[in-house]
Amino acid sequence: MKIKPILAVLMMVIMVLTACQSKQASQGDENDKASNSEQVKDKKNEQKADNQEGNKEEENIAESEKENDSKNENKESAKEESTAKKDEEPDQNGIVTISDPTAIDLVVNKQRKLPDGFEPPNLVEPNVPFSFDKWREKRQIREVAAGPLEELFKGAEKAGVDLVAVSGYRSYQRQETIYNYNVETKGLEHANKYSAKPGHSEHQTGLTMDVSSAGVSFNLVEDFRDTPEGDWLADHAHEYGFIIRYPKGDADITGYSYEPWHIRYVGKEMAKEIHEQQTTLEEFFGLYTEEKEKTNQ
Numbered sequence: 001m002k003i004k005p006i007l008a009v010l011m012m013v014i015m016v017l018t019a020c021q022s023k024q025a026s027q028g029d030e031n032d033k034a035s036n037s038e039q040v041k042d043k044k045n046e047q048k049a050d051n052q053e054g055n056k057e058e059e060n061i062a063e064s065e066k067e068n069d070s071k072n073e074n075k076e077s078a079k080e081e082s083t084a085k086k087d088e089e090p091d092q093n094g095i096v097t098i099s100d101p102t103a104i105d106l107v108v109n110k111q112r113k114l115p116d117g118f119e120p121p122n123l124v125e126p127n128v129p130f131s132f133d134k135w136r137e138k139r140q141i142r143e144v145a146a147g148p149l150e151e152l153f154k155g156a157e158k159a160g161v162d163l164v165a166v167s168g169y170r171s172y173q174r175q176e177t178i179y180n181y182n183v184e185t186k187g188l189e190h191a192n193k194y195s196a197k198p199g200h201s202e203h204q205t206g207l208t209m210d211v212s213s214a215g216v217s218f219n220l221v222e223d224f225r226d227t228p229e230g231d232w233l234a235d236h237a238h239e240y241g242f243i244i245r246y247p248k249g250d251a252d253i254t255g256y257s258y259e260p261w262h263i264r265y266v267g268k269e270m271a272k273e274i275h276e277q278q279t280t281l282e283e284f285f286g287l288y289t290e291e292k293e294k295t296n297q
């Protein structure tokens with residue numbers, strides 16, 4: 001009879017197909033992730049149905065869902081999560097003290113301060129032209145950002161624009177002096193609007209440099225954006241790992257008006273992404289929501 005061999009072949013084909021399918025499923029990352037997140041969702045539904053389960057479990061599931069989500073995204077998003085985890089509880093004034101002030105991906109702003117008296121590690125003087133000759137603490141930047149800053153200046157030079165460094169690291173004590181001086185001479189409201197409170201200046205991280213050009217007499221003014229140097233910086237800073245930290249029109253998010261001269265080192269990958277998304281550091285890390293803003297008003 002011919003039926004038996006045909007059945008045998010069919011069986012073989014089915015077995016091979018089944019083997020192939022299971023192999024594909026285990027090899028495909030995307031399939032794995034999809035099934036993982038399905039499992040998590042199932043788990044969550046069970047969770048909801050079962051009122052006896054504790055809140056902690058709910059949190060764990062939320063965490064693992066978050067993990068699954070971030071696996072589908074890029075490295076920056078993983079960083080985003082890690083930074084969010086580092087957050088500490090705000091004090092009675094709504095101020096968060098940053099728990100890892102030496103991190104490259106930290107966010108310092110009016111709501112987030114560095115620990116009192118924090119001094120960054122490995123401050124060095126970068127080999128770039130400055131607008132002044134004397135040694136001052138503001139000639140310094142953290143070593144991790146010094147090389148990239150030098151590269152940025154080399155890139156600018158190649159493009160035929162003459163960037164000049166104006167102000168880098170600023171200590172807690174120096175910021176305190178500046179802030180107190182502004183309070184005394186211009187009043188509290190003005191001081192709070194235009195200068196950072198001690199611990200709240202990004203310059204204290206050692207990851208920041210203010211730059212300018214001869215076209216605006218090395219001043220830190222919005223007109224810098226219209227010089228060839230300001231123009232080049234806006235387009236190319238990210239290629240060297242720096243972002244324009246306070247973009248135009250985002251004062252309600254960053255806490256500061258447009259500062260086309262203030263660049264902050266975040267590393268190439270993050271800088272590229274922030275540049276492409278035309279976003280702010282606050283939004284990148286999910287630290288700003290419109291709801292938050294509404295409650296602040």
Ligand SMILES: [Zn+2]
Binds near residue numbers: 210263
């Ligand atoms: Zn600055």
